[in-house]
Amino acid sequence: MSQADNPHGSPNSSSGPEPSLSSDADDSVVQAKREPLLKLMATSEDWWAIYIGFVILAIGFCIVLLTAPADYTSLESLKGISPMSTYLGKPGGWEDSPLPALAKSWKGILGAFVVIGVLFTVATKLRGKDALGFIKGFPVVFALATFAYILAGQSVIKAYNLEYALWALLVGLIISNTLKTPAWMRPAILTEFFIKTGLVLLGAEVLMSRLMALGLPGIGVAWVVTPIVLISTYIFGQKVLKIPSRSLNMVISADMSVCGVSAAIATAASCRAKKEELSLAIGLSLSFTVVMMVVLPAVIQALDLPTAVGGAWLGGTIDATGAVAAAGAVLGDEALEVATTVKMIQNILIGVTAFLVAAYWVAYVEKNETSQKVGVGEIWYRFPKFVLGFIIASILFSLIHGQVEGGSLLTDAMIKDGTKTLRGWFFCLAFICIGLDTNFKELLPYFKGGKPMMLYVCGQSLNLILTLLMSYLMFGILFPTS
Amino acid sequence: MKRFLIVAACVAIVWGVVLPRLAKTNTVRERNAWLKEKQIDPAAMFYTELPLMDRVLAGR
Numbered sequence: 001m002s003q004a005d006n007p008h009g010s011p012n013s014s015s016g017p018e019p020s021l022s023s024d025a026d027d028s029v030v031q032a033k034r035e036p037l038l039k040l041m042a043t044s045e046d047w048w049a050i051y052i053g054f055v056i057l058a059i060g061f062c063i064v065l066l067t068a069p070a071d072y073t074s075l076e077s078l079k080g081i082s083p084m085s086t087y088l089g090k091p092g093g094w095e096d097s098p099l100p101a102l103a104k105s106w107k108g109i110l111g112a113f114v115v116i117g118v119l120f121t122v123a124t125k126l127r128g129k130d131a132l133g134f135i136k137g138f139p140v141v142f143a144l145a146t147f148a149y150i151l152a153g154q155s156v157i158k159a160y161n162l163e164y165a166l167w168a169l170l171v172g173l174i175i176s177n178t179l180k181t182p183a184w185m186r187p188a189i190l191t192e193f194f195i196k197t198g199l200v201l202l203g204a205e206v207l208m209s210r211l212m213a214l215g216l217p218g219i220g221v222a223w224v225v226t227p228i229v230l231i232s233t234y235i236f237g238q239k240v241l242k243i244p245s246r247s248l249n250m251v252i253s254a255d256m257s258v259c260g261v262s263a264a265i266a267t268a269a270s271c272r273a274k275k276e277e278l279s280l281a282i283g284l285s286l287s288f289t290v291v292m293m294v295v296l297p298a299v300i301q302a303l304d305l306p307t308a309v310g311g312a313w314l315g316g317t318i319d320a321t322g323a324v325a326a327a328g329a330v331l332g333d334e335a336l337e338v339a340t341t342v343k344m345i346q347n348i349l350i351g352v353t354a355f356l357v358a359a360y361w362v363a364y365v366e367k368n369e370t371s372q373k374v375g376v377g378e379i380w381y382r383f384p385k386f387v388l389g390f391i392i393a394s395i396l397f398s399l400i401h402g403q404v405e406g407g408s409l410l411t412d413a414m415i416k417d418g419t420k421t422l423r424g425w426f427f428c429l430a431f432i433c434i435g436l437d438t439n440f441k442e443l444l445p446y447f448k449g450g451k452p453m454m455l456y457v458c459g460q461s462l463n464l465i466l467t468l469l470m471s472y473l474m475f476g477i478l479f480p481t482s
Numbered sequence: 483m484k485r486f487l488i489v490a491a492c493v494a495i496v497w498g499v500v501l502p503r504l505a506k507t508n509t510v511r512e513r514n515a516w517l518k519e520k521q522i523d524p525a526a527m528f529y530t531e532l533p534l535m536d537r538v539l540a541g542r
Contacts (some may be wrong), residue, residue: 095506155510156505178485261527293524313536322524322528340532
């Protein structure tokens with residue numbers, strides 16, 4: 001069944017394997033024939049995303065370690081020391097013309113192109129896929145991603161939190177719906193591969209050692225309310241709104257309750273949502289974020305809430321991290337600190353969310369849809385392995401960050417100098433690919449009936465109420481700040 | 483091709499003319515200066531992309 005025929009259908013319906021974010025046969029959940037583990041480890045995207053992710057992390061950490069001065073004591077003393085800060089970059093912000101920003105960052109853009117191009121060409125070749133085709137198509141896909149970054153870097157666009165994901169999606173959609181995506185670009189349209197690799201890199205940024213940055217109040221707002229809202233919204237979507245696609249329901253619930261685009265990407269990959277579902281969830285999230293970023297601080301001021309309570313409310317409810325900071329700063333420094341720290345703790349929830357959603361999907365959702373009894377072996381077989389890479393990267397770098405002397409500075413330097421930039425490129429490339437692979441007509445059925453919008457509005461309303469109550473309890477009554 | 487050229491022209495006008503002019507208005511200038519002073523990247527997707535987090539975490 002094609003996606004156009006059944007836009008709301010589950011990606012893993014009993015009608016047989018259906019493409020999710022990618023159309024790669026290796027990623028079909030319900031496979032007619034079970035592949036041996038060693039073969040999967042040699043050919044599947046999940047495993048190769050882990051290999052590439054860990055190669056980048058290992059090399060990045062070694063470069064920082066080897067180039068660090070002997071007497072480093074702060075992040076400032078490590079800043080700009082490693083060559084990664086020069087040779088891995090993205091187009092910077094601009095106001096009148098993007099050319100000066102490009103002239104400043106061209107070495108970094110070229111470096112990112114070479115690193116990603118080489119790693120993915122080797123991976124494509126070793127996976128037995130069309131490596132030559134990838135080499136032909138990748139420069140154009142990368143050029144489009146660069147263009148999307150340039151669009152997102154304009155100062156007005158940037159100031160209002162319109163992230164690169166939106167522009168990457170639009171650039172891809174414009175090409176595919178006006179010129180038609182040429183066949184020779186197809187081997188480089190590796191949506192899910194880019195997303196999974198980016199997520200493994202993101203794992204290194206999910207540092208558990210930062211979980212207690214705000215103590216118990218932060219945990220209360222970010223790790224108690226958020227899962228309650230996520231689960232309640234998902235159940236509401238299934239039982240009340242009866243959203244036909246479970247994966248769409250889950251992606252919207254997660255991006256609304258956890259932390260916007262990054263949570264949507266992680267959850268969509270974990271539950272193998274369709275590319276249209278991820279696009280819709282991100283569109284909803286970014287639209288509401290812009291409104292909430294402006295309205296919520298005004299509401300907090302009108303209600304005369306204590307600044308810490310207001311900050312925690314912002315951090316727990318506004319989806320995007322940058323928008324949380326912009327809104328928190330309106331209320332003052334204390335609100336800004338509380339808001340961004342609550343959002344950081346919520347960011348860390350991505351790892352747990354991705355893992356639990358993936359486990360729930362293989363153990364329950366697919367079991368119901370295939371009406372098969374799913375044993376432990378089958379769960380392991382179906383489990384999206386890149387999630388393990390994501391979790392392992394998170395645990396490993398959390399340990400280095402928290403337990404190894406000087407590890408926190410080295411980890412921070414590695415992330416800031418290089419892996420964060422590459423992770424951004426992977427996500428940007430993925431959204432370009434989604435756009436290149438999507439027809440506007442395929443998106444339209446998702447808007448019919450307005451159910452996704454209703455789900456978002458109802459879920460966000462619950463989020464606003466519960467987070468306000470918890471913020472008031474934690475920061476206003478139990479642990480008031482002076 | 484015609485549709486592509488129309489969309490490309492729209493993008494060129496918006497990003498090449500409209501947005502640069504908007505960026506020069508006092509409201510946007512003041513907002514950008516304020517964001518820069520507070521070390522806020524409003525387009526940050528994850529906390530590691532926020533420049534101010536170093537200061538916030540160091541304070542804690």
